[in-house]
Amino acid sequence: MGLIRLIILALLGWIAYGLYRRYQQHATKRDDSLNAPSQPDQLGSERMVRCQQCQLHFPEREAFMKDGHYYCCQEHRDHV
Ligand SMILES: [Zn+2]
Known part of the structure; x- marks a missing residue:
């Protein structure tokens, strides 16, 4: 039953990769929203x-x- 194990491993890897990508997108989105409010402050001080x-x-x-x-x-x- 080596093939089924391989397929399950591949599926798990694919799901993990999908979650990782989703997490990365969330992380960059959150970074953008964090950076956005800091910009007007910089402009305001200038x-x-x-x-x-x-x-x-x-x-x-x-x-x-x-x-x-x-x-x-x-x-x-x-x-x-
Ligand atoms: Zn000019």
Whole structure:
């Protein structure tokens, strides 16, 4: 009865694999929901400024400054 034992083992392995995959999907989904609320906090602690050229909002630390105005990139800063 070696064949039946083999089939049962294969079935058990397949079920275990299915459960493992389901668990992994749950784990990644849970990670996403955990990461999501932390992002607005990061944005909230960071000052947002607006590009004088294209009105785009972006973090102050990425800003290019000229004459007290913020710009999203060098091109927009030099364009004005
Ligand atoms: Zn811009």
